[in-house]
Amino acid sequence: MADFHEFYPLRRHNTFGFDVRARLAAHIRTEADLLAALADPRAQGLPLVVLGGGSNVVLTGDLDALVLLMEIPGYAVVDDGDGWLVTAGAGENWHGLVGRTIADGLPGLENLALIPGTAGAAPIQNIGAYGVELRERFASLRAHDRQTGAFVTLDREQCAFGYRDSLFKRNGRDRYLITAVTLRLPKAWAPVLNYGELARELESVATPDAAQVRDAVVAIRSRKLPDPAQIGNAGSFFKNPVVDAALRNALLAAHPSLVSYPQPDGGYKLAAGWLIDQCGFKGFDDGPVGVYGKQALVLVHHGGGTGAALLKLADRIADTVQARFGVRIEPEPVIL
Template sequence: MIEKNSSLKAFNSFSIDAEAHLLFHFTDLSQHAELLALIKKTKEESRPILVLGGGSNTLFCDDFDGLVIKVELMGIKHTETSEYHLLEVAAGEDWHQLVEQTVEQGINGLENLALIPGVVGAAPVQNIGAYGVELKDFCVQVDYIDLIDGSAHSLTNEQCKFAYRDSIFKGELKDRVLITSVSLKLPKQWQAHCQYGLLQGLNETEESVSALQIFDSVCRIRTEKLPDPKVLGNAGSFFKNPIVSEYLSEQLLSHHSDMPHYPQQDGNVKLAAGWLIDQCGLKGHKIGGAAVHLQQALVLINEDGRATADDVIQLAWFVREQVLQKFAVLLEHEVRFIDAQGETDLLQVIDNV
């Protein structure tokens, strides 16, 4: 189905209104030919193309002057071997519902990634992760359509070039692919991951921890700390946890001994962006209708439902500058900024506010 001058407010979790010149609902692979014809026409008109999943990690900074492809492909195929569960999941499936279903069925491994908003097709792009687990730990294949020529391709885990909140889909294949499915390989010999953050308490109180216990704990922790986008518009964690040099980490620890820090294999150190923002006293800080969430400083919210994109942009810039001044740490936004012509970033849009 094709819609003209269609509102995107219902398709982004910030609930900020913007219009798409054209909106195409991609619900079935049988629409492949129709999709390619639409893409060809859009390119002939020199208009941009945006592939949109759940909109849970997206800030529309302006009306989009091209074609938005809303990916709504559904379906889950489950096979197994003596050692593994194999899942081929269509890109439009809700990520949290997938995690919930697998845990209920005794297919363990994804429980640490509960309540991450968005759809399955977006998971490889960001290499989503939480509580010591990342998508790359289980992803074995990503299928996609090349938006340049319409051809179908598959990438292995290694070819996806997964890194912290990063992948080939944010690099050399950026703006070129429409992910159609993601294949996961989950070992039947399951091992609990409770070494990170508040999950550490499970190891201290339970002799043996189940996947369901981890799932329930993650849901409880995230519900307590993160606002429901259906109630307060938000895109989850707005900034990435910064990775800094060991030297800078030691300098900061000499002044802030309680600073959360996580040494990395390459010698660098990951810091907690939420803690840095909180130490700047920014919880509750408002600009227009946008605010830093009172319970979780890493989240920027559309507080009263009337925030504009400019409000969010100005608030994000203010937070970034305050952290830079206090800690000499530069925060990068995890949220995708989309203007009239496609993906942009905070540095480019702040000049237009």
Template sequence: MSLQLLTDFPLLPHNTFGFDVRARHAMRIDSVDAAAALATDARIANLPQLVLGGGSNIVLTRDFDGVALIVGILGKRVIDETGDAWLVEAGAGENWHDFVAWTLARGMPGLENLALIPGTVGAAPIQNIGAYGLEMGERFERLQAVELATGARVEFDRADCAFGYRDSFFKRAGRGRFMITSVVFRLPKAWTPRADYADVARALEGASKRDAQAIFDAVVAVRRAKLPDWTVLGNAGSFFKNPVVSAQAFEALKAREPGVVSYPQADGQAKLAAGWLIDRCGWKGRGIGGAAVHDRQALVLVNRGGATGAQVLELANAIKRDVLARFDVELEMEPVAL
């Protein structure tokens, strides 16, 4: 199989921050066979490779001197149905939000809390995306991937993926080694609504019913009200993880900052609201060059126009220093910087 090798490829449409950078080469990957063929393609044998889906979780700080692999593998289908669940498969290049809407339209709830998260299906396991009381890993069954160095087709189950909070095997030991080609989700027939988050609960007040579609609509409304549209104002969604601290560290922090926003964890630790920490440090609405903290949601860094990835990282590091100095809490970025 011979794939078209594109030269001097613009990455502006392929990263949600809207950084105007380019790749030395690019290839569009629209099938598993195409992904497997990369390993034997002499034209790219000695080039660094960058797998890109929607580019919603990356900070590109410079032009990429290698080959960008643009994943466009499509397809959605129910592959099995048991007494208690539907098994649904989607190609890695499918738009995540559209896939969630597709499952609901076919009467298969379970992903509605993850509506309107930017990016592709293939990126979802890498980040273990989550929102409003649900993580993708809870609905995950397995995925198919291709090892880039060998072209081998590999299946990963939940244990293999080693999901953590906004984390997975693919962000750590597996980083850059695999291209995810499809993902299978297990959607339970015994559906239980998750509508306890305050913003979602408020959006549902007065609703005639609280079915999966109503929660989907509420999540969409909340996200649109609080978060900027990346097609209008470049961003990568939540930029920092909510830090988790020990019970002892939390009690010490609470004594100094009685209003600290936190969420108790099952193991006794406390998850802190990173946006609150950033806001209390006075960063909301402030920026460096074209990079800024969003004026309505301090957890989101935005490209106000003409920002570079280096400026976003400079801003992020300044925020991290201030939060550490005031709260003795270290923030960790969600997106990967390149």
């Protein structure tokens, strides 16, 4: 039987720390809990919202919904010949999972260290950092299909991963409830150090192992990003926009310090943080919400504010960037 609560406070369940409530919330620790919550008469007719670590959402007000607090545990490893299949319950802490695989001699996730949230949320966003995206380590996931009522397994192709995107942010958004994720970690491992900042952090280490790469990533992220326990935030708030070569070249001619990265399709990914910084927003405060002083890509909540106020600031930043550079930047977090 699912553990139900009415008018449940969600402040501890979103890393911005917005003080909102759920009409109905249920702690989901097993797949049986999930089925019980969906079938409960109190939940009928209510919209459904799933929260893991709450690290990639902006809650703009109280939720007149059934909120599933996804807490399913689990960790299992299977030898897959030239790789390891690691299955984690949807409620497992992502950074904890990275650390556990490294401790077990299963490298491959180290570049994704210290990304907040849970394993179940990782495929939704196709999380990525320092030269690695989840889809490169992804095998499959298990989910409840609300359309058929059955549990299904979806592989990488079916998840339709894109840059900070997946099936679960598009036409599968309200259909699938992820309960477990399986990753494939190669036995023939080599560190991924093609991201300049990470390479510089490890330049004094001849052949870094996975733990050293993890520690370097943690050091970099800790310098750049605030701890949500100290300052409310959801990490990088805006996606890095991708533009065609013609626009990138025009921008580079006008702004020689433009930060851009070539893409396989011939386009260029621009550094959203650089664009925002050039518009003078780094360290900007608008009452209880603002922009982090060490990283313009991070919006923060100092306390006593609302998600609506944060979105108003985000729109102002995006409008200013578009007016100056002709590029529209979009939020990474899900807006609820």
